[in-house]
Amino acid sequence: MPDGNALPSIPVPRHLHSIRYEIRGPLARRAWEMERQGLEIIKLNIGNPASFGFRTPEAMRRAIVDNLGDAEQYVHQKGIFSAREAVVAESQSKGVHGVTVDDVFLGNGVSELILMCLEALLEPGDEVLVPSPDYPLWTAAVSLTGARAVHYPCRSEHEFCPDPEEVARLITPRTKALVLINPNNPTGAVYPARVVEALVRLAERHGIVLFSDEIYDRILYDGAKHVPVATLCRDTLCATFGGLSKVYRACGYRVGWATFSGRKSHASSYLQTVELLASLRLCSNVPGQWAVQTALGGHQSIYDLTAPEGRLGRQRTAVLEGVKRSKYLQLVPPAGSLYGFIRVNRERLPKFDDNAFAMALLEEKKVLVVPGSSFNVDYTDHFRTTILPHEDTLKDVFARIEDLLDGWAAT
Numbered sequence: 001m002p003d004g005n006a007l008p009s010i011p012v013p014r015h016l017h018s019i020r021y022e023i024r025g026p027l028a029r030r031a032w033e034m035e036r037q038g039l040e041i042i043k044l045n046i047g048n049p050a051s052f053g054f055r056t057p058e059a060m061r062r063a064i065v066d067n068l069g070d071a072e073q074y075v076h077q078k079g080i081f082s083a084r085e086a087v088v089a090e091s092q093s094k095g096v097h098g099v100t101v102d103d104v105f106l107g108n109g110v111s112e113l114i115l116m117c118l119e120a121l122l123e124p125g126d127e128v129l130v131p132s133p134d135y136p137l138w139t140a141a142v143s144l145t146g147a148r149a150v151h152y153p154c155r156s157e158h159e160f161c162p163d164p165e166e167v168a169r170l171i172t173p174r175t176k177a178l179v180l181i182n183p184n185n186p187t188g189a190v191y192p193a194r195v196v197e198a199l200v201r202l203a204e205r206h207g208i209v210l211f212s213d214e215i216y217d218r219i220l221y222d223g224a225k226h227v228p229v230a231t232l233c234r235d236t237l238c239a240t241f242g243g244l245s246k247v248y249r250a251c252g253y254r255v256g257w258a259t260f261s262g263r264k265s266h267a268s269s270y271l272q273t274v275e276l277l278a279s280l281r282l283c284s285n286v287p288g289q290w291a292v293q294t295a296l297g298g299h300q301s302i303y304d305l306t307a308p309e310g311r312l313g314r315q316r317t318a319v320l321e322g323v324k325r326s327k328y329l330q331l332v333p334p335a336g337s338l339y340g341f342i343r344v345n346r347e348r349l350p351k352f353d354d355n356a357f358a359m360a361l362l363e364e365k366k367v368l369v370v371p372g373s374s375f376n377v378d379y380t381d382h383f384r385t386t387i388l389p390h391e392d393t394l395k396d397v398f399a400r401i402e403d404l405l406d407g408w409a410a411t
């Protein structure tokens with residue numbers, strides 16, 4: 001038996017070399033370390049509403065507690081019937097047709113379902129169209145299969161909406177799927193109906209699968225309207241992702257769902273493969289599933305929070321005001337989701353670099369944000385903040401940022 005020191009270090013498998021998820025990367029690890037040393041860090045890196053005092057509706061908690069006795073056993077790999085039925089009713093109420101309980105999969109958050117739905121589809125060398133910036137799990141999940149994420153730009157000049165003609169030019173014979181994240185993380189963009197419609201027609205024309213991540217579907221500001229992709233899609237397979245984490249402030253319950261709609265006649269092998277992958281993990285967290293019917297059928301308290309005078313509405317305004325007061329910052333107002341994707345004006349700070357900034361902000365000002373380049377963009381002058389802290393904290397955060405950047409401008 002060789003002693004421990006003589007063992008060669010365990011290598012990272014080659015297919016994982018390119019996998020990145022910097023929202024919980026080295027900066028976040030440094031913040032945890034600083035917290036362990038007793039420092040107080042304002043953490044704006046994760047869209048985790050409960051950590052800022054947003055509570056899950058009481059009725060959902062009660063539904064879990066009341067059903068704990070039934071939650072001790074494995075359940076169907078697609079999830080419990082009442083939860084899937086509630087997701088079907090929700091789809092119908094939005095105007096999506098032809099969805100049955102068999103088309104709904106419950107998962108341990110949307111995250112797990114994204115991984116399964118891509119793994120069931122892709123071969124090494126295949127391509128998937130993914131927005132840039134993206135929620136980086138999407139790019140990582142494509143790369144894990146050996147396929148390639150081909151990024152289509154969503155530019156600030158166009159309110160971070162995709163240009164369907166530009167997306168069309170990126171399609172090749174290897175393109176298997178088109179990913180939409182709407183409302184978007186990190187930009188907060190909510191796509192107009194004409195953009196959604198054009199992207200759906202594009203996918204239909206090329207027979208590629210639509211993956212629509214709509215986890216923020218009810219987190220909308222200033223009268224923004226969300227158009228569910230599935231309401232417009234008829235001629236190709238569409239998977240829509242939703243969940244309890246954001247709208248219902250229950251990230252820790254780990255509950256998400258994928259709903260398949262549109263044309264399914266050609267997709268039976270694919271859907272069976274998704275089910276096979278679902279059965280490999282037996283079933284998803286059962287107690288959380290018991291909250292789904294109550295969540296979807298109950299009072300939608302998220303609308304009270306996103307109204308202009310609601311807590312999220314006011315905090316979004318505080319972010320917009322913080323940016324407006326700054327000499328360095330610019331922001332396309334987020335129409336939805338929980339983030340601001342803020343640009344730093346390079347005319348005033350020519351040497352600005354997002355990674356160096358985020359590190360300095362953490363070390364010197366005890367604020368954790370995510371550098372823009374973590375979201376698969378080819379520029380380095382943005383950072384993402386959540387809009388979750390109270391207004392006073394946000395005001396304090398923007399004062400700390402301004403102070404840091406004043407220092408940088410002076411050197």
Ligand code: PLP
Pocket residue numbers: 047108109110111112135181184185213215243244245251254255256
């Ligand atoms: N999709 C988007 C766009 C997200 O922002 C997130 C989490 O931040 C997820 C999916 C994953 O959510 P879940 O908690 O359901 O795994």
